[in-house]
Amino acid sequence: xxxxxxxxxxxxxxxxxxxxxxxxxxxxxxxxxxxxxxxxxxxxxxxxxxxxxxxxxxxxxxxxxxxxxxxxxxxxxxxxxxxxxxxxxxxxxxxxxxxxxxxxxxxxxxxxxxxxxxxxxxxxxxxxxxxxxxxxxxxxxxxxxxxxxxxxxxxxxxxxxxxxxxxxxxxxxxxxxxxxxxxxxxxxxxxxxxxxxxxxxxxxxxxxxxxxxxxxxxxxxxxxxxxxxxxxxxxxxxxxxxxxxxxxxxxxxxxxxxxxxxxxxxxxxxxxxxxxxxxxxxxxxxxxxxxxxxxxxxxxxxxxxx
Amino acid sequence: xxxxxxxxxxxxxxxxxxxxxxxxxxxxxxxxxxxxxxxxxxxxxxxxxxxxxxxxxxxxxxxxxxxxxxxxxxxxxxxxxxxxxxxxxxxxxxxxxxxxxxxxxxxxxxxxxxxxxxxxxxxxxxxxxxxxxxxxxxxxxxxxxxxxxxxxxxxxxxxxxxxxxxxxxxxxxxxxxxxxxxxxxxxxxxxxxxxxxxxxxxxxxxxxxxxxxxxxxxxxxxxxxxxxxxxxxxxxxxxxxxxxxxxxxxxxxxxxxxxxxxxxxxxxxxxxxxxxxxxxxxxxxxxxxxxxxxxxxxxxxxxxxx
Numbered sequence: 001x002x003x004x005x006x007x008x009x010x011x012x013x014x015x016x017x018x019x020x021x022x023x024x025x026x027x028x029x030x031x032x033x034x035x036x037x038x039x040x041x042x043x044x045x046x047x048x049x050x051x052x053x054x055x056x057x058x059x060x061x062x063x064x065x066x067x068x069x070x071x072x073x074x075x076x077x078x079x080x081x082x083x084x085x086x087x088x089x090x091x092x093x094x095x096x097x098x099x100x101x102x103x104x105x106x107x108x109x110x111x112x113x114x115x116x117x118x119x120x121x122x123x124x125x126x127x128x129x130x131x132x133x134x135x136x137x138x139x140x141x142x143x144x145x146x147x148x149x150x151x152x153x154x155x156x157x158x159x160x161x162x163x164x165x166x167x168x169x170x171x172x173x174x175x176x177x178x179x180x181x182x183x184x185x186x187x188x189x190x191x192x193x194x195x196x197x198x199x200x201x202x203x204x205x206x207x208x209x210x211x212x213x214x215x216x217x218x219x220x221x222x223x224x225x226x227x228x229x230x231x232x233x234x235x236x237x238x239x240x241x242x243x244x245x246x247x248x249x250x251x252x253x254x255x256x257x258x259x260x261x262x263x264x265x266x267x268x269x270x271x272x273x274x275x276x277x278x279x280x281x282x283x284x285x286x287x288x289x290x291x292x293x294x295x296x297x298x299x300x301x302x303x304x305x306x
Numbered sequence: 307x308x309x310x311x312x313x314x315x316x317x318x319x320x321x322x323x324x325x326x327x328x329x330x331x332x333x334x335x336x337x338x339x340x341x342x343x344x345x346x347x348x349x350x351x352x353x354x355x356x357x358x359x360x361x362x363x364x365x366x367x368x369x370x371x372x373x374x375x376x377x378x379x380x381x382x383x384x385x386x387x388x389x390x391x392x393x394x395x396x397x398x399x400x401x402x403x404x405x406x407x408x409x410x411x412x413x414x415x416x417x418x419x420x421x422x423x424x425x426x427x428x429x430x431x432x433x434x435x436x437x438x439x440x441x442x443x444x445x446x447x448x449x450x451x452x453x454x455x456x457x458x459x460x461x462x463x464x465x466x467x468x469x470x471x472x473x474x475x476x477x478x479x480x481x482x483x484x485x486x487x488x489x490x491x492x493x494x495x496x497x498x499x500x501x502x503x504x505x506x507x508x509x510x511x512x513x514x515x516x517x518x519x520x521x522x523x524x525x526x527x528x529x530x531x532x533x534x535x536x537x538x539x540x541x542x543x544x545x546x547x548x549x550x551x552x553x554x555x556x557x558x559x560x561x562x563x564x565x566x567x568x569x570x571x572x573x574x575x576x577x578x579x580x581x582x583x584x585x586x587x588x589x590x591x592x593x594x595x596x597x598x599x600x601x602x603x604x605x606x607x608x609x610x611x612x
Contacts, residue, residue, distance in 0.1 A: 182532065188530070205508070216601070217603055219512070219525065222523070253606050256604075256605040256606070257608050260605050294605075297603040297605075299562040299599075299603075300563060301597075305552070305592075306589050306590075
């Protein structure tokens with residue numbers, strides 16, 4: 001099995017009520033691959049500048065993440081600066097510097113073209129389409145997007161959605177894309193745009209999966225201390241697709257397990273700043289927390305009451 | 307088994323983006339007993355004015371709700387007027403008229419004093435304490451409260467909490483009562499004030515139960531059409547305590563089933579204005595939806611991944 005992610009590798013400056021970090025490792029492809037590589041073979045396509053502290057990615061190499069698709073070009077690395085208040089569900093963006101990402105044109109090598117599963121991180125839908133034009137016959141294509149593309153590149157995004165099997169978005173994005181205030185109506189409207197499966201990520205409230213006429217819900221793991229929610233969504237996507245790739249199926253049972261795995265991995269990311277928790281994370285810890293979602297959500301049948 | 311509720315029986319005027327109703331049946335004791343009476347024997351203690359359309363309660367009598375404790379006094383019935391926007395999670399209160407509730411002094415008859423389980427709806431903590439002073443030896447005491455009492459009658463509320471087994475509050479109330487922004491920390495802090503079990507209701511995001519060091523989560527049932535969220539919290543409490551009373555236990559398994567039953571019943575309430583949906587609701591429908599929470603939340607074990 002093999003899983004390709006196309007997205008940003010970034011340096012983030014983040015402030016939350018619990019601390020701050022400057023130029024810490026970030027980016028959608030980074031969080032995604034850090035999570036998914038615990039579960040399956042992952043390759044990254046992205047771009048960094050010549051200022052990028054490459055030793056920061058050593059832990060990904062240790063997890064055998066394929067970094068051959070990570071171009072290094074002259075210039076500064078993509079940077080994001082943001083701030084969270086006590087409502088950790090939404091960040092206030094203070095600054096975005098595309099830098100080398102501005103001229104990024106993803107080029108897939110032989111391995112990447114043949115990947116079984118693809119995750120198109122939150123980048124310009126035109127670039128996401130260019131990636132799809134290069135892949136051969138993937139078993140599953142998943143994508144993320146954001147408000148900026150939903151309003152600014154809607155036609156291209158809709159063209160993309162016809163070619164996507166799974167769309168993963170947060171609830172605000174689902175509402176904006178569909179024009180529906182109700183999250184279930186929003187997910188159903190998005191499914192009509194193309195994706196067979198729609199995942200709505202809701203921060204501390206968990207995630208909802210729409211598959212056909214059915215829904216499945218995974219709560220966020222209840223945590224007393226959330227230090228930095230940055231990257232939770234991409235970690236979630238990494239756990240979700242990482243498990244689907246490992247299990248090599250999209251049957252309903254696997255989709256449900258994958259949603260819980262996404263929620264499991266995301267719960268570790270937010271416990272520390274940047275990728276500090278993901279960096280040291282072991283599958284023993286992951287499996288223990290995955291298992292604890294049963295006590296959190298499962299209940300016994302009830303004898304009939306009439 | 308027997309379950310006593312003390313709370314308001316009201317006339318609500320409600321506006322949502324999907325319609326409006328004037329002087330419709332409402333009140334915490336009404337929603338609670340409509341839900342709980344599907345599961346067990348319920349008695350109501352409350353007060354109505356001489357303007358109250360008593361025929362509105364016929365369906366409760368049909369469910370054998372004991373209305374002997376519902377005093378009728380001279381004056382106008384308690385009235386609440388509120389409005390919801392597209393965010394149906396919180397109401398804007400436009401008007402509250404306590405009317406006959408202003409001088410309400412709950413008096414419990416023999417049946418009520420001997421009830422197995424008590425739900426103290428959201429009223430003045432002094433009145434809640436006066437009810438507790440009259441009951442004999444209940445197996446379980448549960449209570450609700452709100453921002454008004456948390457800020458205005460904190461000392462009395464804290465006195466009450468020492469005598470309460472279950473506190474059911476929404477997340478804003480949990481935060482205000484505990485001074486903790488994080489919902490898990492908030493629930494833990496509340497448990498230290500007395501209640502063995504803390505239920506945090508989170509509207510469309512479901513509910514969290516804290517029992518000892520453990521948590522359990524029930525999502526809200528995903529609905530495409532929510533017409534009027536009024537009464538969802540009290541319906542939830544009615545389903546939760548109704549099932550605990552019927553099962554006559556508070557073991558962990560029953561608590562989990564009760565949380566799901568609360569969520570199940572609340573999901574019907576919001577499908578229509580006022581008590582229209584609860585009024586006609588059958589246990590066949592309830593058991594079917596309770597069962598569908600399994601497909602919504604349960605997932606298979608995962609083989610070990612190392």
